[in-house]
Structures are given as C-alpha cells and as structure tokens.
Amino acid sequence: MEPLLSVRGIVKRFGGLIAVNDVDLDVYPGEVVALLGDNGAGKSTLIKVISGVHKPEAGKIYFEGKEVKMETPMDALKIGIETIYQDLALAENLNVYSNIFLGREKTKDYLGFIKVLDHDFMLRESEKVLKKLDIKIPSLKNKIKTLSGGQRQAVAISKSIYWNAKLLIMDEPTAALGVAEQKKVLNLIRTLKDQGVAVILISHQMYDVFQVADRIVVMRRGEKVGELDAKKTNPDEVVSLMVGAELVAS
Amino acid sequence: MDERLIEKNNPLIFLGRYWTFIFLISEFIIFSIIGTGYFSIRNFQNMLVASTIILLLATGETFVIITGGIDLSVGFVMGFMCVVFSKILMAFFKAGMAQEWALLISVIFTLFIGLLPGLLNGYLVARWKVPPFIATFGMYGIAYGLAEIVSNNVPIAGLPQLAGQIGNGYFMYWLPGKVLAWFARPHLPRAQLRHLIYLIPNIFLISIVFVIVFAFILSKTKFGQHTYAIGGNIDAAIRAGINVKKHLMKVYMISSFFATLGGITYSLRFVTGRADAGSANMLDSIVAVVIGGASLYGGKGTIWGTFIGTLIITVLETGMVNLGLPTYNKYIVVGIVLIFAVLMDQFFPEIVHKGE
Numbered sequence: 001m002e003p004l005l006s007v008r009g010i011v012k013r014f015g016g017l018i019a020v021n022d023v024d025l026d027v028y029p030g031e032v033v034a035l036l037g038d039n040g041a042g043k044s045t046l047i048k049v050i051s052g053v054h055k056p057e058a059g060k061i062y063f064e065g066k067e068v069k070m071e072t073p074m075d076a077l078k079i080g081i082e083t084i085y086q087d088l089a090l091a092e093n094l095n096v097y098s099n100i101f102l103g104r105e106k107t108k109d110y111l112g113f114i115k116v117l118d119h120d121f122m123l124r125e126s127e128k129v130l131k132k133l134d135i136k137i138p139s140l141k142n143k144i145k146t147l148s149g150g151q152r153q154a155v156a157i158s159k160s161i162y163w164n165a166k167l168l169i170m171d172e173p174t175a176a177l178g179v180a181e182q183k184k185v186l187n188l189i190r191t192l193k194d195q196g197v198a199v200i201l202i203s204h205q206m207y208d209v210f211q212v213a214d215r216i217v218v219m220r221r222g223e224k225v226g227e228l229d230a231k232k233t234n235p236d237e238v239v240s241l242m243v244g245a246e247l248v249a250s
Numbered sequence: 251m252d253e254r255l256i257e258k259n260n261p262l263i264f265l266g267r268y269w270t271f272i273f274l275i276s277e278f279i280i281f282s283i284i285g286t287g288y289f290s291i292r293n294f295q296n297m298l299v300a301s302t303i304i305l306l307l308a309t310g311e312t313f314v315i316i317t318g319g320i321d322l323s324v325g326f327v328m329g330f331m332c333v334v335f336s337k338i339l340m341a342f343f344k345a346g347m348a349q350e351w352a353l354l355i356s357v358i359f360t361l362f363i364g365l366l367p368g369l370l371n372g373y374l375v376a377r378w379k380v381p382p383f384i385a386t387f388g389m390y391g392i393a394y395g396l397a398e399i400v401s402n403n404v405p406i407a408g409l410p411q412l413a414g415q416i417g418n419g420y421f422m423y424w425l426p427g428k429v430l431a432w433f434a435r436p437h438l439p440r441a442q443l444r445h446l447i448y449l450i451p452n453i454f455l456i457s458i459v460f461v462i463v464f465a466f467i468l469s470k471t472k473f474g475q476h477t478y479a480i481g482g483n484i485d486a487a488i489r490a491g492i493n494v495k496k497h498l499m500k501v502y503m504i505s506s507f508f509a510t511l512g513g514i515t516y517s518l519r520f521v522t523g524r525a526d527a528g529s530a531n532m533l534d535s536i537v538a539v540v541i542g543g544a545s546l547y548g549g550k551g552t553i554w555g556t557f558i559g560t561l562i563i564t565v566l567e568t569g570m571v572n573l574g575l576p577t578y579n580k581y582i583v584v585g586i587v588l589i590f591a592v593l594m595d596q597f598f599p600e601i602v603h604k605g606e
Contacts, residue, residue: 074491089489091482093549094475102479103490105472116470 002065004029004198005050005081005167010059012045019045020056021222027167032189032199034209034230037219038242043202046219047169050200051083052076064166080166086175088156092145096137097126099144100159129162130154133191150181157188161197168192169200174208186211206235218242266598270541270558273587274565281569288572291447295420298454299519301564303328303512305557307528307535308542309461310508312556313468313501315539318481318548319375319382321502323389324509325532327367329525330397331513335360336406336523339413349412357514364510365503367393372499386502390532397525406523417518422449453515460511464504465553477501481548534563537584541591562587 003026012020020042027033037043048054050061052070061068063079070076076083090099098105101122107115126140135154137147144152153173160168173189174182182205189199189212203209209216210230218226218241226241265272282289307324314321338359342352367389374385415434423431424447429438438446468474476497479487488494509528516527542559544551567580 073489077491087485089483089486091479091486091549093478093482098475098479099486102486103476103492105475107472110470115472117472117475 001028003027003062004064006062007046007050008060008062010046010049010061011057012042012049012054013057018222020049022059023219023222023224025217025224027198027200029166029198030193030196031215032193032201032213034201034203034213034216035219036203036209036216036238036242040221041219041242042222043219044171045222047083047171047200047202050076051081051169077163080164081169082160082163082165082167083169084153084156084160084171084173086172088152090144090152090156093143095143096140096147096155097122099155100126100129100162102159104163125162126158129158132195133158133161133188135188148181149177150184153177153181153185154188157192161192165197167198167200169202171202172204173201174203174205182208206238209238210235220244263598266594269594270543270555270562270591274558274562277562277565277569281565281572285569285572288569291449293568293572295448295451297561297564297568299451300568301560302451302454302457303515303528303531304534304538304563305461305560306457306508306512306515307531308538308556308560309464309553310505311535312539312542312544312551312553313464313477314382314505315536315544315546316468316477316481316548316551317498317501318484318546319386319498319501320536320546321371321386321505322383322532323367323371323386323393324505324512324535325528325530326390326393326397326525327364327506327509328512328516328528328531330367330393330400331360331364331510332516332527333397333401333406333513333523333525334363335510335514335517336409337400339409339517340406343410349410352410353412353416360514361507361510364506364513366506367509368503368506369499371506372502375502376495376498394525394529401523401525403525407521409517409521409523413518414521416452417515417521419452420448420450421452421455423447424449453519457511457515460508461553461557464508468553473497473500478549481550483549534584535560537588538563541587543591543595545595 005025005027007023007025010020010023011018023046035043035046045054049056052073052075055071061070063081068079073083091102094102106118106121108118108121110116123140130137130140133154135158137151137154144155147155157168174185177185186208189201192199193212201209201213213230216228216230216233216238217224218228218238220242228238287293307328311321311324335356339352339356342355343349371385371389374380375382419433419435421433423429423435425438425442425445426447428442429436433452435446468477476487476492479490479492480494480497484494512528512531517523538559539551539556540546540559541562542551542555542557544555563584566583567577570577570580
C-alpha cells in the first residue's frame with residue numbers, strides 16, 4: 001500500500017536551533033501513528049510543518065503520492081490535512097453545528113436574492129457526521145460552553161471529518177480530560193481508523209499510545225531516534241528511546 | 251435530554267432570559283399609574299422620538315460589543331457628522347439648490363464621510379492591534395475637536411425648513427372619522443387640530459428600518475455569524491478561514507455609520523448642527539446594549555435585546571420627567587439596572603445559541 005503522507009528529510013531551524021533535523025515519516029491510510037518525545041524534542045515543530053504552519057528549510061512532503069508545497073494552514077486544509085490543537089479552536093458561544101460549519105457556513109436564498117444561513121441543512125449534516133462517528137451529544141443546538149471536554153474534542157473531530165480530513169493530526173487530545181472521557185476519545189480514534197482516516201497522535205500518556213497506536217515514532221533533540229511497532233514494544237523501551245538509551249544504561 | 255425543554259420549563263431560567271422585557275413592562279405600568287398623562291398616544295410618540303438616537307447608536311455599538319470590542323467614539327462621531335451634515339446642507343442650500351435635493355445630496359455625502367472614523371477605528375484595532383478602548387477613545391477626542399473646528403465653535407443654525415419638517419413630522423396624521431393624511435399635517439381648524447392623532451415620528455420610522463435591516467444581518471447571515479464567532483473565539487475564527495481583520499473593519503464602520511445616522515437625525519430634529527450633539531448619548535447607548543444581554547467580553551448580544559435596553563432607558567427618563575423628578579435620578583436607576591443585567595447574565599447563562 002502506498003503511504004498517504006510521506007515526509008522526507010525535513011529540516012526546520014529557528015535561528016541557531018535545529019528544531020527538526022532530517023526527519024522521515026510515513027503514514028498509511030487508516031493507521032494511527034504516535035509521535036513521542038520529551039519536551040523540546042521537535043514533535044510540535046514537525047506537525048506544524050506538516051500542517052502548513054511552518055515552512056521547512058529542507059525536505060519534501062508527499063501527500064497521496066504527489067509532492068505538496070504548503071504556504072499556509074489553509075493549503076493543508078484544502079488537501080485534507082486537519083490539525084486539532086489542544087485548545088480545539090471552537091467558538092464556545094456558538095452551538096455545535098455552527099462550529100462544525102464555522103467559516104464554511106451553508107446559506108440558502110431568501111426572497112430570491114438575500115443569502116441567509118441554512119440552519120436546517122447544517123443541523124442535519126452535523127447529525128449525520130456525529131452518527132457516523134458514533135458520537136452522542138444531547139442537542140446540536142447547545143452552545144459549546146455547555147459541553148464537557150470530551151464532547152468538545154468530539155465536536156472538533158467531527159468538524160475535521162465532515163470537511164473530509166484524510167489525515168488528522170491530534171495534539172494531546174486526552175490531556176485535559178477525565179478518565180471516562182479519555183476512553184471515549186480513544187474509542188473515537190479507533191472509529192476514525194476503521195473508517196480509513198490516518199491519525200498522527202501526539203501524547204504524553206503512554207497508556208493512550210499503546211491503546212490505539214499502530215506505530216510509534218520517537219523523537220529526541222530534533223531527530224527521529226526510533227520507529228517501533230506498537231505490538232512489539234513496551235513502554236520501557238519507548239521511554240529509554242525518549243530520554244536516550246545511554247542514560248537508562250548507566 | 252433536550253436542553254431547550256429544560257429552559258422552557260424552568261421558571262428561573264425563563265426569568266433570567268426575559269427579565270428585561272418584564273422590567274420594561276412593569277416600569278411602563280408603574281409610570282402609567284402614578285404619572286399624569288403618561289399613558290397617552292402623545293407620550294408614546296414622545297418616547298419613540300426620545301429613543302431614536304440612542305437606538306441608532308446602540309445598534310452599531312451592538313455589533314462592536316459582540317466582537318469583544320467597544321466603540322467610545324459614537325457620541326462625538328455623531329456630533330461631528332451632525333456638524334458636517336449641516337455644513338454641507340447649508341453650502342448646497344446657499345448655492346441655490348432646491349431643499350429636497352440639497353437634503354438628499356447632503357445625506358448621501360455625510361453617510362460616506364461618516365464611514366471614515368469607523369474605517370480608521372477598525373484599521374487600528376484589526377491591523378495594529380490597538381485595544382478598541384484606546385483606538386475609539388482617541389477617535390472620541392479627534393471627532394470632537396474636528397467638529398468644533400468645522401463649526402467654528404458655534405452651532406450651525408438656519409437649516410432649510412424642510413429639514414425640520416422631516417425631523418419633527420409624523421408618518422401619519424389621523425382625525426378619527428374625518429382625516430387621514432401621510433407625512434404632512436393636514437390644514438384643519440384649530441379646534442379640530444387639538445384632537446388630531448400623530449402616529450409614528452418620521453425619524454423613528456426611518457431609523458427602525460435601518461435597525462431591522464441590521465438586526466436581520468446580525469441574526470440571519472454569514473456576516474452576523476462571523477461577528478459572533480470573532481467575539482467567541484478569535485483564534486477559532488482565524489483558523490476557520492474567516493478574514494477577521496476585514497470583518498472587524500466592517501464592524502467598526504457599521505458603528506460609525508449608525509453614529510452618522512444619529513448625527514443626521516439630530517440635525518433634522520433640532521434644525522441645527524452641534525459638535526456636542528451626541529455627547530450625552532454615548533454612555534446610554536453602551537448601557538442599552540449591555541442591559542439588552544450583550545457581554546463586554548464579546549460573543550453575545552442581539553439587536554432585539556438592545557432595543558429593549560433602549561426602551562428601558564427611555565421609559566425611565568420620560569417617566570421621571572413626567573413625575574417632575576430631577577433627571578439625575580435616572581442615572582441611579584439605570585446604574586442599578588446595568589449592574590443587575592450583568593449579574594443576571596452570570597447567574598443564567600444561555601444554553602442554546604439563539605442565532606437560528
């Protein structure tokens with residue numbers, strides 16, 4: 001199978017600091033890749049390159065077999081790379097379906113020449129996508145601020161999926177959640193995987209990673225130091241790669 | 251569970267949402283009972299006239315406050331445009347142009363010039379990240395100073411008669427069973443004139459058309475939705491691809507457009523141009539918006555709420571005058587209502603987003 005995303009030799013510098021140094025990464029459709037590393041290992045910088053926030057100094061990005069050059073995050077969104085940051089980027093004062101359609105609202109004609117918001121359409125479509133992902137939220141007319149952290153995460157994911165995300169990058173999706181909610185989000189990641197969506201997961205929670213990831217990529221000081229099959233490794237091995245094997249050995 | 255049902259069935263939440271309306275009605279009933287001639291068509295008309303300018307300023311202000319900003323310049327932009335309008339009108343009139351044309355052209359010119367303060371406010375806020383409080387406070391001073399310069403420190407008097415006729419006229423004049431006239435007062439004997447009923451002041455009627463159009467834009471269109479989104483989470487709005495800078499500039503221009511309408515209205519009503527025309531209205535307009543349920547943190551508010559807020563202030567003001575109480579009492583009550591409004595908002599947050 002051909003990888004959905006192929007990253008080759010990415011280098012990103014900030015002044016004298018080399019944040020990402022010559023990193024390769026492949027992600028296949030329907031695969032969950034966990035990106036691990038200590039603080040400052042370069043995980044965030046790498047995903048920001050993939051999502052069009054940073055331009056790399058060197059290296060190439062291939063998406064669906066074609067080389068892509070992304071100038072802005074909008075370019076990444078257009079080809080189907082969606083990123084969900086920790087803050088989720090939801091407008092808390094708007095309801096669920098308005099957030100799913102934010103910036104891309106559906107309108108209909110009113111009196112033939114005025115365009116008004118088509119609430120019914122947006123509500124129906126949002127219900128469909130939530131159903132597809134098996135997400136339960138009391139009413140899609142409720143404001144985001146009435147939802148729990150896990151429900152908000154689910155809304156953010158639904159939004160990406162509705163707009164045809166093929167690759168979903170999630171930054172610490174379970175960090176701010178309670179245990180029950182964490183499980184729901186992990187289940188949701190499995191649902192995405194079953195539907196053929198590729199996921200890059202950044203997490204500090206080793207438990208989460210082993211629950212859902214197929215492959216684990218470990219970064220340290222800007223370099224990729226290991227790529228492991230999640231079924232054939234264990235947390236100790238991953239941690240020793242993260243902090244540097246020599247430290248563990250001594 | 252459906253949250254909307256809970257809202258409908260919980261009396262406290264019902265009260266939390268509709269208290270302004272209940273307050274307005276009670277206020278009105280109380281003044282009608284203890285005042286003299288308060289409950290009369292003539293007094294209703296007076297209230298509509300008195301509410302017009304606050305309503306105009308507050309409508310524009312609602313847009314700005316929903317984005318999480320504030321426009322302190324509306325009062326003096328109104329005064330500035332009042333002077334500009336009067337000057338242009340006088341110039342055309344003195345040049346021998348017919349009243350109707352002079353009026354029409356000056357209105358159009360002034361409306362265009364009136365967009366400039368908003369454009370500058372919006373540019374400073376959106377492009378250079380100047381806090382709205384500072385940008386518009388700067389404009390507050392600039393507009394006032396320019397207005398005084400343009401008017402040479404004296405009110406501009408001697409506007410054409412037609413201005414006053416429009417500004418003080420009514421949409422309908424009705425003598426039950428005898429006469430029904432539109433726009434112009436019919437010629438009647440003095441005895442009959444006393445019984446003539448005046449319906450809907452022109453300035454209120456014209457203003458309410460603009461208010462309704464913008465209420466529609468705010469509640470039904472993409473533009474309105476984006477206004478709420480920017481106030482709710484500006485980063486989310488940016489990441490959703492909304493052109494936030496451009497949008498904010500438009501919002502501040504809407505505010506100064508309404509301030510300009512206020513200035514023109516003042517000129518027509520009092521047949522003068524004054525630099526300090528709107529100085530007393532800026533605070534009232536912000537108060538009306540906040541009583542109407544908007545939050546200064548942004549993200550919420552409606553034109554309908556602002557309309558109720560405006561009426562609460564006007565009913566109070568006219569009621570106090572009617573009872574012969576000094577108007578400073580109004581400030582006390584309005585102050586209390588304002589604080590109460592913010593408390594109610596915190597105790598009874600909305601569950602359902604109203605934009606539907």
